[in-house]
Amino acid sequence: MELIIGWLYPNLMSTYGDRGNVICLQRRCQWREIEVKVVSLDRQTDTTQFARVDLIVGGGAQDRQQEIVMRDLKGAKAEALREKIESGTPGVFTCGSPQLLGHYYEPALGQRIEGLGLLDLVSKHPGIDAPRCIGNVVFEITASPLAEELQAILGTKPVVIGFENHGGRTYLGKVEPLGKVIKGYGNNGEDGTEGAFYRHAIATYSHGPLLPKNPFLADWMITKAWQQKYQTDLILTKLEDSLAIAARQAMLHRLELYNLIATI
Amino acid sequence: MQLVDRIRLGLAVGVAKAITTIVRSLRLGAASVLPGEISRRLHPRLLPSLFEQVDKGVILIVGTNGKTTTSLLLRTILEERGYRVVHNSSGANLINGLITALLTNTNLIGKLTADYAILEVDENVLPLVLKDCQPKYIVGLNLFRDQLDRYGEVDTIAQRWQKAINSLPQDTVILLNTDDPTLSYLGQQLSQKVLFFGLNEPELYLDEIPHAVDSIYCPSCGHLLDYQGVYLSHLGDYHCPSCGFHKSKTGVDSRQWPQILIGVYNKYNTLAAGLLAREIGVDLDHIFLTIKNFKAAFGRAEELTIKGKHVRILLSKNPVGMNETIRTVSDIQKIGKASVTLLVLNDRIPDGTDVSWIWDVDTEKLINSGGILIVSGDRVYDMALRLQYSHAEINGIASNFKLIIKENLQEAITTALQYTPTEETLHILPTYSAMLEVREILVGRKIL
Secondary structure, three states: OEEEEEEEOOOOOOOOOOHHHHHHHHHHHHOOOOEEEEEEEOOOOOHHHHHHOOEEEEOOOOHHHHHHHHHHOOHHHHHHHHHHHHOOOOEEEEOHHHHHHOOEEEOOOOOOEEOOOOOOEEEEOOOOOOOOEEEEEEEEEOOOOHHHHHHHHHOOOOEEEEEEEEOOEEEEOOOEOOEEEEEOOOOOOOOOEEOEEEOOEEEEOOEOOHHHHOHHHHHHHHHHHHHHHHOOOOOOOOOOOHHHHHHHHHHHHHOOOHHHHOOO | OOHHHHHHHHHHHHHHHHHHHHHHHOOOOOOOOHHHHHHHHHOOOHHHHHHHHOOOEEEEEEOOOOHHHHHHHHHHHHHHOOOOEEEOOOOOOOHHHHHHHHHOOEOOOOOEOOOEEEEEOOOOOHHHHHHHOOOOEEEEOOOOOOOOOOOOOHHHHHHHHHHHHHOOOOOOEEEEEOOOHHHHHHHHHOOOEEEEEOOOOHHHOOOOOOOOOOOOEOOOOOOEOEEEEEEEOOEEEEEOOOOOOEOOOOOOOHHHOOOOOOOHHHHHHHHHHHHHHHHHOOOHHHHHHHHHOOOOOOOEEEEEEEOOEEEEEEOOOOHHHHHHHHHHHHHHHHOOOOOEEEEEOOOOHHHOOOOHHHHHOOOHHHHHHOEEEEEEOOOHHHHHHHHHOOOOOHHHOOOOEEEEEOOOHHHHHHHHHHHOOOOOEEEEEEOHHHHHHHHHHHHOOOOO
């Protein structure tokens, strides 16, 4: 029995240490002696490979790279990815990836890049002179049933700590936001929402990378992947996460979010 | 220069000098930016008029990594031949920093006395400088991903460089690293005289292309480039199987050259400075002599002796730079000359406020080399977490390395020195602001 992590276009979409999400999932399996394998899903990859993965990780891309990805991710590959997400394969999509899952992204310069249309959201860059949304970000996960499931495990409300750096602004349609912003900009700096959640797919502007600093999300993904693949529950052994906790506490101290420190 | 201009220049210079004196006497800092800022308000065309006064011409050094070391080597070569050289040696490489550096070498009426000015220029600021200033030489070292929180993307920067350089006079000389596809392509698009440098030493190829790589795609057509081998990051021997784009020839045999300091990256810095000096007219014997006697710029493979312990500081400010410093440390560990490494991660403005880049660094190689790893800095726990995840066994149980966490930098350094045997070298890998702090603790004074 093993889990296969599918990494979307590692050479094209890994701008902000997004590899950390892959490393995190991989290590947390290895540390528990769960067999795990990482496969690249890129231009050389056969469509059938897309159908074999149990977890999906997608990162951020520069505009040109994002265009190359979208040119490749059409037809059968797009269909395979859509199928995976619809059927409940857990995935984490950061930075540019949510834009790719939405209807379209309008860059500051150049033409609109069509997305897969899986999530009911659109992203727009307000112009080359508009300031980027940059900084440490903290948000509470509110999406259902994710929030309830995490709360049951953690015993407290699930709080994500990360770093955002995006020029584009995302506006949600009929899709649930992943969470509500406590500190930072979130999707667009206007409506207080951050990210989106659909089936078992987590879309967020928060990198840092996301999973190592928020290991409960990684464990949730591993559990879901196992259930999905083997139709049985996987009881995860607890791991030594004191370094992640210390890193989280240090950031909450710096941001003066003292009331949250107790919940970590 | 017209009289009005002359008076205005004199005024701007006078004010700048007064500010420098005040800032320094009140110990407010090294005054490497503020005088430039204020005098520019008094004289908007200050930078171009300073450029024009440099006797033999201004040399701009641009690139993500290696600016300071390359500039320092070039400056040393030129000074040893008797030239008077101005250099923004504090590393302040935005417009105001350039002005400040040039102003410090003017007299009270704004007369600059220098044969050459060597200016390290921030990659994003280059087009702005070229808008109204005319350098004689431009050296392009490399373009890596660095501080994306401040800037855009490698492609965009290269396009803006091309546009800006194309509008310069035809007698401008451009020296570019042909092992970098983006820069080789840029050189092929320019109408001026372009010289290329690069390596021809396949035995230095890396075993695999590191993850922290930006442009393995053809800058001309976007197809995946075919690499025969890479020297570091995306620098290597390549061609495009689709459109036929290939790297320009160098006309120099890198095997014939000695190198400064250690590491493959310093081979590039050596070639860049050396070839430009040769283009200027310095003979090779003198260039080689300076290379052999060269001492490092602060924090760039700089070596110090502290309380009888040997210390080497290797600035590590982005994934490419840090992969290279790790490679250097591992090589030294292999021959038994090092076993203790101190990593210091800060997230201040000069470092870039986003530390996620450490996950693009192959820290696994450091873990595999074993020994004692000490971590410190503003983001000490983020660095510790990266190291934890570099090992297939949680907490590195049954492994040959030991991780020590010290929030306090002073304590971290003391601990690192204590663990270092006298016959070995302690390696310190800091980000930029961390490097300044480390140096201040080690040598007891501020440098900037």
